[in-house]
Amino acid sequence: MFAEIVCASRPGSGRPNEDLVIAGPSWIVVLDGATAAQGVASGCAHDVPWLVGRLGGALAAGLSADHDAPPAEILEAAIETTMAAHSGTCDLDNPDSPSSTVAMVRSSRNGVEYLVLGDSPVVFSLEGGGVRVESDDRLDRLPGGRPYTVELVRRMRNAPGGFWVAGSRPEAARQARCGVVADARGVGALTDGVSRLVEWYGWSWRDLVAALDGKGPEAVIAAVRELERRRPPAHGKRHDDATAAWTRV
Template identity: 35%
Template sequence: MRVEIAGEPQRGDRPSEDFVAGSGDAFVLLDGCSSPVAMENGCEHGTAWFVRRLGVHLLARLVDRPDRTMAQCLSDAIAETASLHGARCDLGHPNTPAAMVVAARAHGASLQYLVLGDSQLVLDREGTYAVIGDNQPFPAGEGLRRQVHAAAHGSPERASLHMRYALAVRAARNTGHGPWVAAALPRAAEHAETGTAPLAELRAFAALTDGAARFVDRFDLGGWPDAMRLMDQRGPAELLRRVREAETSDPACARWPRGKAKDDATALYARTR
């Protein structure tokens, strides 16, 4: 299996809140849930710390416990990561650090996978593409999200709307009334999308955070066949370069309305044969 990875932080002066790692036959990609700067999260460590530790624990579970399902591995990793926080972290805080998750592992003749949140997994079955993910919508906040995108970039109005939207999401997530994410509640893993695909039918697969998936979903620089072909021929770094080029050409988010002008972006591309 040939694997290529690329990642870029949103800004050069802060660490990326994405995480990606692999071990030959198991892979994880996580996208930390970002928050407005002024929003408290009850944790002394921060999102980047959380995402890295959850990713490492999940990868270890995938490799060491083939008897556990993908959802069970994520549940175990969430519990193990929660135990590292310490008494000064409030894991019951609505904004406790959280992440979107994509995971995959070879298991016998199949690829097992799990996706939780708005990151995406793309399976290439010899030119037929299956896109899995972006599976935790929040319809109750959609109107407010559109207002954020419509407000002038950098304006006080946009900042206020963004804070209102972030508070609404945090109040609803992991409650059964909003999106499920990997935070401090192990049972969130039960709401992940899981499945298997015969390795013999797969030519390749890719995992992308929403910052990388902007190539297709936000900027319409091509469809998924184009994105997969680009990563196969020139690597995921070229896909990220084109995403950054589009972001830079539209700093005010006018041509492509979006929540953030730039985002952390990470992609993994694996050629199975």
């Protein structure tokens, strides 16, 4: 079981928040829905918050019902459940169908299990003072470098040699980065709206862990927003949806 779990989430604009954080006594899940590029037809009658909400609900049910199933199996079943909820109304073969990253942690007998799919990392504070980061950087390693074209992202999403997200391909769950950390003292799950503190604004992962542990997720998100106001990002959204969850182990 985890100790007290604290979390916060803020939208990046006047649009609905496409992030989601859910938690139970022994698990945390953070999702970051992928905003569709302007003018791209997703083939889906539902928006991204719908997809994220359905996927999150299915993950919560799976994590609550089966404490021993591997996280990737739980995610695969959750994607299948979500697909079934809109298989009669939407074109699930459309590569631009709504999707989401997944950052999941779960307390176990051997330590803290993690699953990362897409660019929402998990960060651990370790016994002895170290920090460990588990991330999925495949989106950052697409050919040609950023900014990516819409066509490149469409072609490389959920494809060998590309990057993987949770949407309408259950097999994507088998591509998640999974493992166990035996010596965790604390653990956080983040969307990239928070991890930009490290990637863009010069914080170290140690700085971020210390802020999560000492001040909490709400203060960390406030720090993101202040930096974005003072020094807007060179590319991407000025203010992205930002979500963080933290617990001591």
